[in-house]
Amino acid sequence: xxxxxxxxxxxxxxxxxxxxxxxxxxxxxxxxxxxxxxxxxxxxxxxxxxxxxxxxxxxxxxxxxxxxxxxxxxxxxxxxxxxxxxxxxxxxxxxxxxxxxxxxxxxxxxxxxxxxxxxxxxxxxxxxxxxxxxxxxxxxxxxxxxxxxxxxxxxxxxxxxxxxxxxxxxxxxxxxxxxxxxxxxxxxxxxxxxxxxxxxxxxxxxxxxxxxxxxxxxxxxxxxxxxxxxxxxxxxxxxxxxxx
Numbered sequence: 001x002x003x004x005x006x007x008x009x010x011x012x013x014x015x016x017x018x019x020x021x022x023x024x025x026x027x028x029x030x031x032x033x034x035x036x037x038x039x040x041x042x043x044x045x046x047x048x049x050x051x052x053x054x055x056x057x058x059x060x061x062x063x064x065x066x067x068x069x070x071x072x073x074x075x076x077x078x079x080x081x082x083x084x085x086x087x088x089x090x091x092x093x094x095x096x097x098x099x100x101x102x103x104x105x106x107x108x109x110x111x112x113x114x115x116x117x118x119x120x121x122x123x124x125x126x127x128x129x130x131x132x133x134x135x136x137x138x139x140x141x142x143x144x145x146x147x148x149x150x151x152x153x154x155x156x157x158x159x160x161x162x163x164x165x166x167x168x169x170x171x172x173x174x175x176x177x178x179x180x181x182x183x184x185x186x187x188x189x190x191x192x193x194x195x196x197x198x199x200x201x202x203x204x205x206x207x208x209x210x211x212x213x214x215x216x217x218x219x220x221x222x223x224x225x226x227x228x229x230x231x232x233x234x235x236x237x238x239x240x241x242x243x244x
């Protein structure tokens with residue numbers, strides 16, 4: 001854990017693509033939209049990319065970090081939560097599923113602050129024995145274009161402490177939490193009742209948001225992660241001072 005005043009090292013998981021073009025090149029690539037590291041940096045942290053690796057290395061990787069972010073991306077393989085594949089579910093990303101599940105398990109075991117974004121929230125729920133709704137309407141309209149909708153915090157949660165008011169958030173997802181995983185509780189809802197954020201009960205700083213804060217201007221969720229990574233995980237009610 002970092003000491004007060006230092007910039008915490010925040011690991012962010014990445015995509016792994018078989019074919020990516022830039023300049024004259026078309027090569028396999030581990031990549032991450034720039035919004036993720038920029039959000040970490042704006043919140044006072046140092047961003048480190050965590051491309052898929054052997055899951056056996058996850059605990060050692062997390063031990064060198066002050067916080068972990070599981071990024072958005074492809075649908076979680078329904079086999080991970082014991083469900084038949086819906087025709088509208090995307091192809092599996094086996095390497096990402098295995099690696100990110102191992103990162104989540106290592107962060108939970110070590111008490112390392114953990115933030116799941118979109119897919120990352122869904123995978124957190126699956127890691128703790130929860131299930132997903134494989135398709136919902138209205139939260140992803142135009143492919144490749146983020147929409148916006150309102151989310152309302154649940155009083156008394158870590159999310160509500162960081163963002164106390166109802167806000168409009170950037171969103172693009174067609175799956176959502178169904179049965180909650182062990183030790184998780186909802187901490188924000190959309191207007192249609194969709195669970196838009198979950199967090200761990202108890203003292204651990206573990207939060208998942210269904211939207212994409214890296215595509216907006218509100219840095220408060222990431223600031224809360226970075227603060228917890230810098231100072232340890234304070235009890236609820238002691239996150240008011242978010243200054244770097």
